[in-house]
Amino acid sequence: xxxxxxxxxxxxxxxxxxxxxxxxxxxxxxxxxxxxxxxxxxxxxxxxxxxxxxxxxxxxxxxxxxxxxxxxxxxxxxxxxxxxxxxxxxxxxxxxxxxxxxxxxxxxxxxxxxxxxxxxxxxxxxxxxxxxxxxxxxxxxxxxxxxxxxxxxxxxxxxxxxxxxxxxxxxxxxxxxxxxxxxxxxxxxxxxxxxxxxxxxxxxxxxxxxxxxxxxxxxxxxxxxxxxxxxxxxxxxxxxxxxxxxxxxxxxxxxxxxxxxxxxxxxxxxxxxxxxxxxxxxxxxxxxxxxxxxxxxxxxxxxxxxxxxxxxxxxxxxxxxxxxxxxxxxxxxxxxxxxxxxxxxxxxxxxxxxxxxxxxxxxxxxxxxxxxxxxxxxxxxxxxxxxxxxxxxxxxxxxxxxxxxxxxxxxxx
Numbered sequence: 001x002x003x004x005x006x007x008x009x010x011x012x013x014x015x016x017x018x019x020x021x022x023x024x025x026x027x028x029x030x031x032x033x034x035x036x037x038x039x040x041x042x043x044x045x046x047x048x049x050x051x052x053x054x055x056x057x058x059x060x061x062x063x064x065x066x067x068x069x070x071x072x073x074x075x076x077x078x079x080x081x082x083x084x085x086x087x088x089x090x091x092x093x094x095x096x097x098x099x100x101x102x103x104x105x106x107x108x109x110x111x112x113x114x115x116x117x118x119x120x121x122x123x124x125x126x127x128x129x130x131x132x133x134x135x136x137x138x139x140x141x142x143x144x145x146x147x148x149x150x151x152x153x154x155x156x157x158x159x160x161x162x163x164x165x166x167x168x169x170x171x172x173x174x175x176x177x178x179x180x181x182x183x184x185x186x187x188x189x190x191x192x193x194x195x196x197x198x199x200x201x202x203x204x205x206x207x208x209x210x211x212x213x214x215x216x217x218x219x220x221x222x223x224x225x226x227x228x229x230x231x232x233x234x235x236x237x238x239x240x241x242x243x244x245x246x247x248x249x250x251x252x253x254x255x256x257x258x259x260x261x262x263x264x265x266x267x268x269x270x271x272x273x274x275x276x277x278x279x280x281x282x283x284x285x286x287x288x289x290x291x292x293x294x295x296x297x298x299x300x301x302x303x304x305x306x307x308x309x310x311x312x313x314x315x316x317x318x319x320x321x322x323x324x325x326x327x328x329x330x331x332x333x334x335x336x337x338x339x340x341x342x343x344x345x346x347x348x349x350x351x352x353x354x355x356x357x358x359x360x361x362x363x364x365x366x367x368x369x370x371x372x373x374x375x376x377x378x379x380x381x382x383x384x385x386x387x388x389x390x391x392x393x394x395x396x397x398x399x400x401x402x403x404x405x406x407x408x409x410x411x412x413x
Contacts, residue, residue: 007130008034012103015123019105019116024049025093025127027101028069029200030060033131042108044084054204057259059083060197068092069099074117076107089117093124093131100131145172149221152277153181153228153284164278167219173277174216177232180242181283183269184227184253185291192262194224201256201263202227208252209245226291227253230280233273246270246303267294270305289316296405315398315405329399331383336408341382345400346411347375352397356387 008025016023016036024035024046032053041047048055062080071092079087089112091103103124105112112120148170151163168175184205186198199222206220206227217232231245250268257263269291271283286306293312294304306313335341347365351372354360362369376387386392403409 005034005130005134008127008134011123011126011130012036015103015120018119018123019112021105021108021112022046024104025101025131026104027131028099029196029203030055030063030102031200031203033101042106043086045086046106053207054200056083057197057201057257059085060200061259061261063090064197066090068102074121087111089120091120091124093127095128095132098132100128103127145170145219146221148172149219149228149230153221153281160281161278164276164280167277172216172219173230174232175277177217177234177277178273178275179230179277179280179283180233180245180273181271181280181287182229182231182246182249183271183284183287183291184229184249185225185267185269185295186257186260186263187265187267187295188262189264194262196224197260198257198263199224201260202253205249205252205256208256209249212248213245226288228284228287230277230284232277236273242270242273242305243303246305250303265302267291268303269294270303272306289313292316293405296407297401298411311401312405315402329383329385329395331385332396332399332403335379335383336403341379342412344375344379344382345409347372348379348396349400349411351376352393352400356393 012023012025012034013036022036022038022042025033026049027033032049035050038046038050041050045055045059048059062083062085063077066075066077068075068090071090072094074089074091077088077090079085087107089105089107091105092099093101093103103120105120145167148163148166151159152167155163164173167173184202186194186202188194202222206222206229209229210218210220210231213231219230221228229249233241246268250266253266253268257266269287269289271285271287271290274280274283290304290306290309293309293316294300294302297312300309300312309316332345335345347361347367350364351358351361354364358369358372361367362372365372367375379385380387383396385396387396400409404411
């Protein structure tokens with residue numbers, strides 16, 4: 001639900017009338033707060049801002065060039081044809097030195113005069129007081145909700161019950177519902193770190209998905225590295241319902257992350273349903289682990305359901321304590337440290353994945369059958385292993401999967 005801010009609405013309408021041009025106000029994270037009356041939506045960016053409550057990652061990247069968060073005075077932003085964006089003026093809203101948001105004015109027909117720029121800048125003093133009062137109050141309420149969700153997911157059972165009660169009493173979640181937890185995790189390109197744009201993209205995907213659900217059916221939590229959605233289920237949570245909302249969330253996530261150069265893909269882990277909100281931590285731990293497994297195992301789908309992870313689910317639980325000292329197989333350990341052995345390891349893993357079917361392995365790897373047999377024999381020699389021994393095959397196969405999961409073995413491609 002979009003929150004109304006009466007004082008801010010009056011101020012933005014007054015400024016738009018004085019300047020004879022429509023205006024919008026965003027918070028410091030560039031999320032729409034209020035907007036004046038528009039006879040028409042002048043460009044695609046303003047249209048997205050009003051209709052979808054946010055703009056794309058590409059637009060945020062373009063605006064990031066102008067370091068608006070550091071601005072003390074109005075900043076002129078040139079148009080960008082590829083983004084469907086007309087020239088506009090951004091006026092920072094500050095309370096003393098604290099950045100609270102921005103006023104946006106489009107220069108579609110003519111540029112603003114210096115007098116108009118001064119008028120807009122002066123008006124931000126009133127905007128600052130209103131934002132400080134109204135938005136800060138909303139952020140305090142949001143902080144209480146966020147704190148309750150953190151306690152629900154991360155603390156002990158006694159605290160979890162109190163946190164669930166706080167969310168229910170605060171009108172955020174229907175007490176008659178069960179709960180399923182989804183964890184979304186962006187996959188970053190090498191040598192990059194998540195920034196505010198990733199945080200905003202996660203927030204938008206979560207909010208968009210949450211708004212599609214009925215009232216009091218969902219809450220969410222976001223950090224720079226992942227986003228968590230808790231959604232309510234009525235009665236027995238059937239697989240089709242869970243899959244549908246996981247797909248909706250995935251679509252929102254893909255849309256929100258599009259254009260962020262530091263994000264190569266994204267993953268969603270899906271926990272098992274729980275009968276009441278106070279038990280959400282169990283579903284969260286499963287969803288978090290499913291997302292971790294999906295990041296380590298390329299044969300796991302982008303939407304990874306805990307219930308469908310098979311042997312990986314078992315490995316995750318076995319390795320949840322301290323897998324670092326685990327000795328997998330003496331021969332494997334030697335080859336893990338030898339970069340030249342990587343093709344042999346990848347060949348062996350595929351061969352074992354396909355139950356020792358040489359024809360299927362050759363086709364999967366696009367490898368001649370003779371070359372396949374050579375690699376298998378070469379591996380047996382270097383690892384001092386015997387693939388005719390069923391127990392040793394099991395040990396090697398399990399060792400490769402554990403090594404993937406713990407990062408000791410990282411195949412290419």
